[in-house]
Amino acid sequence: LSETKSLNLFIIGATGLIGSTLIKQIEKEKDRIRKDQKLNIKIVGLANSKKMAFNEEGVTLKNLKEESSIENFVKNMRELNIPNSIFVDCTASEEVLKKYPEILKASISISTPNKKANSSNLHQYTKLALAASIVIGPTPPGTGVISLAFSEAASKSTSQFLYETNVGAGLPVLSTLNDLLHSGDKIEKIEAVLSGTLSYIFNSYDGSIPFSEVVKKAKVKGYTEPDPRDDLNGIDVARKLLILARETGQMLELKDIDTENLVPEKARSSKSVEEFFTKLKKEDTYFESIRDKAAKNNKKLCYIATLEKNKAYIRLESIGQNHPFYSLSGSDNIVSFTTNRYKNTPLVIKGPGAGAEVTAAGVFADILRISNTSFDGKIAHGDFIKKLKKKKLIISLIGMSNIGKTFWSKKLTKLGFKHISCDNIIKEKLGPKLKERGSQGIEDVAKWLGQPHEKQFKKNEAQYLKLEKETMNEIFQNISAENQNIVIDTTGSIVHIESNILEDLKKHSLVIYLETPEEMKKEMYENFIAHPKPLIWKDNYKDNDLAKSYLELLENRSTLYKEHADLTIPFHQIAENNLNETEFLNLIEENPSTKPMIHARKVTIRIAVNIIYLTQ
Ligand SMILES: NC(=O)c1ccc[n+]([C@@H]2O[C@H](COP(=O)([O-])OP(=O)(O)OC[C@H]3O[C@@H](n4cnc5c(N)ncnc54)[C@H](OP(=O)(O)O)[C@@H]3O)[C@@H](O)[C@H]2O)c1
Known part of the structure; x- marks a missing residue:
């Protein structure tokens, strides 16, 4: 291999x-x-x-x-x-x-x-x-x-x-943040320059040429979007800050990011990029005044995204020489994490935050990361959809009586499934015996079986399980020749037949356990105490104590059903959502167990x- x-x-x-x-x-x-x-x-x-x-x-x-x-x-x-x-x-x-x-x-x-x-x-x-x-x-x-x-x-x-x-882009910003969080650190503040374009613009805006010329130069060099307003409006930075905020657990919307829009109001509705530049030129004095004020205090302008104490805002700020972003150059991005552990000196990541090579390499690294944390496909029961289409899908429903096995089997017949009812086959097989007693019907199977303390019980229980095993083997022999999707509606006692039958059931079909919720078990117990109905007990009847033994039987069966199922569907998932037959099938199909498994x-x-x- x-x-x-x-x-x-x-x-x-x-x-x-x-x-x-x-x-x-x-x-x-x-x-x-x-x-x-x-x-x-x-x-x-x-x-x-x-x-x-x-x-x-x-x-x-x-x-x-x-x-x-x-x-x-x-x-x-x-x-x-x-x-x-x-x-x-x-x-x-x-x-x-x-x-x-x-x-x-x-x-x-x-x-x-x-x-x-x-x-x-x-x-x-x-x-x-x-x-x-x-x-x-x-x-x-x-x-x-x-x-x-x-x-x-x-x-x-x-x-x-x-x-x-x-x-x-290719900088390890999100993985670093996640590593900090997963290792138990607490984020106090994130400050970042997250736009290569705006980084370039403010790093080169030294007063030698007007602001509008700097933006034009950035456009010519290919740093800006075709319309520079898409950079200057800050929305792209806001999206990035929103992602950082959500990673830290803050449930924010884009509108919650308080963003300073650098496109002067009068230039926002310009019909063309040319018109925008004409209007931007008229604002050069405004930009020059704030740049000049900052320069006089030995500061420079920087478009900073900040996340702290449930606040997320983006501002054009004046920063001094002791700010870690002061030395930023070119179109680099920078992210600084102040955390419980990195309190006095923040953890800083700096480098190109855009560009084809670094971004593609970052995507490539993610792809390899996925492959490293997953392993070869294991198909639990072949391809569900392909089998369904080819009419070769076989589903078995297992679980307690009255949990809905027959209900769902009948519903699936509307989608062309053949319904195989194990109860009915066994009842037919038991027919002659029941006739001898002058009765028929599944209720009479119960009477024939009797209670575990009765004399005939052990013998009849063994006979019932033998018939059940025979029934299952006949089903296995015949189903592969069928050209129809099939649902096998099993008995509640299937988990008490020899284990090789359950293994065969799994080999031939996708075994679905319709799980009994705890509250229903309680109800079943109360009903049973009021009207104890005959059951297959196998080795679960103990100390002549019907009530206690019944509780144990419920627990044991639940464990066995789960153990032998390919997938378990919690009762509430079906009941509360009032599913139809197609939705029921979708629920099975969408379950990871029916898919090639990628263990993430x-x-x-x-x-x-x-x-x-x-x-x-
Ligand atoms: N460039 C960077 O430095 C950088 C950095 C970080 C993140 N990103 C992100 O990376 C992504 C790609 O950026 P890019 O610069 O490569 O953009 P791009 O050059 O404009 O390429 C976009 C591609 O997507 C295709 N496309 C668009 N709509 C599509 C649709 N509905 N169905 C199928 N294909 C569709 C386009 O096909 P046509 O050519 O047929 O239209 C084109 O192949 C963007 O989300 C960007 O924000 C880029």
């Missing part, structure tokens, strides 16, 4: 600056990575806004021929269903990021420099976090209600969402979640 793992990339935005640089970097490094890290990186899907291409064996930009849409890109990617897949979003598109939850739920990880998702409104952001099953509370894991509520979801995480390049590290991102959003 080869130890080399495969990593399959679907890159959207492939012809853009970052996308195309990333592809070049991958091509250049992939042989070394295959040799050193035993990782075979394959680009299996590519797209820009017009064309797309897919091939499991690999694609290049030359293959971009098929007409592209984000819907079809995601559909093709899901249908290919290749284990260890990563979706790499190198666009700035809002349309693309709306697909993230669906992609993450399909067990496909995401790496992206696109900051729009993490700075979207809290509702959308929360949906994304839930899809990635990586919601961690406002303080390091383990504290806070939200963290507890989601610890279970986090442990089931199958897909990762990495976005180191959202803030400071537990904590990938820290997301602050407002409980209001969770309950929506």
Whole structure:
């Protein structure tokens, strides 16, 4: 067996600056990575806004021929269903990021420099976090209600969402922040210059040329957006500060970031970039006056984003020589963390905060990080969707009587499933015996079985279990020849037949345990005490104590059902949501156990979640 793992990339935005640089970097490094890290990186899907291409064996930009849409890109990617897949979003598109939850739920990880998702409104952001099953509370894991509520979801995480390049491009800003938080440090203040453009503008604004000329020069050098107002309005910086705030657990919206807009009011509505520059020129004296005032105090201007004590603001500030940002030059970014541990001297990260090479390298590093923290795909029961479509899907429902096995089996027949009721088959097999007693019907099976202290019980129980085993074996023999999706509606006592039957059940079908909630167990116990109905007890009847033994039986069965199931569906998940049959199937399909498993590290991102959003 080869130890080399495969990593399959679907890159959207492939012809853009970052996308195309990333592809070049991958091509250049992939042989070394295959040799050193035993990782075979394959680009299996590519797209820009017009064309797309897919091939499991690999694609290049030359293959971009098929007409592209984000819907079809995601559909093709899901249908290919290749284990260890990563979706790499190198666009700035809002349309693309709306697909993230669906992609993450399909067990496909995401790496992206696109900051729009993490700075979207809290509702959308929360949906994304839930899809990635990586919601961690406002303080390091383990504290806070939200963290507890989601610890279970986090442990089931199958897909990762990495976005180191959202803030400071290739600089390790977010990973440093997360390392500080996870190791128990407390953030007191974050100060940062987060725009390469504004850094360049204010680092070169020394009074030798007017402010409007400095901005023009930045545009000519390619530092600004096509319309420099998109840099000067501070929104891009606000998005980055918002991401930093959310990482630290502050549940802010973009509107909560108090942002100084550097576009003079009169120039905001300019119809063209030319008109904007004409109006900006008229404001040169204003900018010169604040620069001059700062210079007279040996200070310089710096556009600083600050996060402290639940406040997030961005201001053009005058800073003196003892400020760590005073020495900033060129278009560099700088982030300073003042924390419990880094109190007197803050931890500072400085360097280029934009540029194709460093940003693409940051995305590449995220991709490798995902692959390092995941391992080869293990398909629990083959591909759910493919089997469903080919009419080869077999589901078994296990759980206590009356938990809804027959109810859901019948519902699934509406979707063309064949319903195999084990109770009915056993009842038919027992028919002659019941007839001898002048009765028929499943209730009579109960009467025939009797109570555990009665004389005939052991014999009849053994006979019942023998018939049940026979029934299951017959089902196993016949189902593979069926050309129909099947739901096996098992008996509550299936966990008491020999264990090889349960192993076979797992081999032949996807075993789903409809879990009994604690409050229902209590109710079942009370009903049983009022009207003890005959049951298969196996070895659970003890000390001639029906009530105590029943409690133990409930507990033992719950453990056994869970142990033998491929996946467990909590009762409330079905009951409270009033699901229809399709939603019930979706619930199974979306469960990580039915997918190629990518075992993700537990904590990938820290997301602050407002409980209001969770309950929506
Ligand atoms: N450049 C940097 O230094 C830097 C630094 C940090 C983060 N980022 C982020 O990285 C991302 C990419 O930046 P970039 O500079 O590479 O941008 P870019 O050169 O404008 O490239 C964008 C790419 O996305 C494609 N695209 C746009 N909308 C699409 C859609 N709906 N479906 C499919 N493809 C679509 C474009 O295809 P067409 O060519 O067909 O339109 C193009 O290939 C942005 O989110 C940016 O904020 C960039």
